[in-house]
Amino acid sequence: MNTPTQKTLPPPSLPQLNDDGALSLAQLRGSGIKVVVPVYPAMKAGDMISVPWEGTPQESELTFPQIHTVQQVQELTLKIPYSSVHSGWKKLKIYYHVKDVGDSGSVEVDIVP
Incomplete structure (x- = not known):
């Protein structure tokens, strides 16, 4: 039996981060979060x-649908819909x-208004 090897892969990037390295809710409206x-x-x-x-404060984990x-x-490039944030x-x-x-x-990034 062939068992798959679990590997740690390089992290995704979030091109919409602001200069402080945070995601702005105002900028995400209409576009959602791009995950590269x-x-x-x-x-x-x-x-x-x-x-x-x-997300924190803790909610149940959500998975991209x-x-x-x-x-x-x-x-x-994948997108998390704004309605899911x-x-x-x-x-x-x-x-x-x-x-x-x-x-x-x-x-892990901060979310700001």
Whole structure:
């Protein structure tokens, strides 16, 4: 039986961070949060990626409602809808998961009005 190896993958990036390294709710309205998944070791077409996120103060973990399939080996930009961001959150932790490969390091940022 072949057991997949779980690896720590490079963390995603968030191109909408302001100069202080925070996400501004005002700037996210209408656009949501862009999450950039970098090319990771052994990335291949057919990989299935999801983007879980967690806000604080603690809410239950939410998961990006779709599984994205890699079409070609290149950076991938996904979006968390603005409607999924709770206005009471002060911090947001985001990472991505690749099925049968593992999880990335996480990115934790402040959320400001």
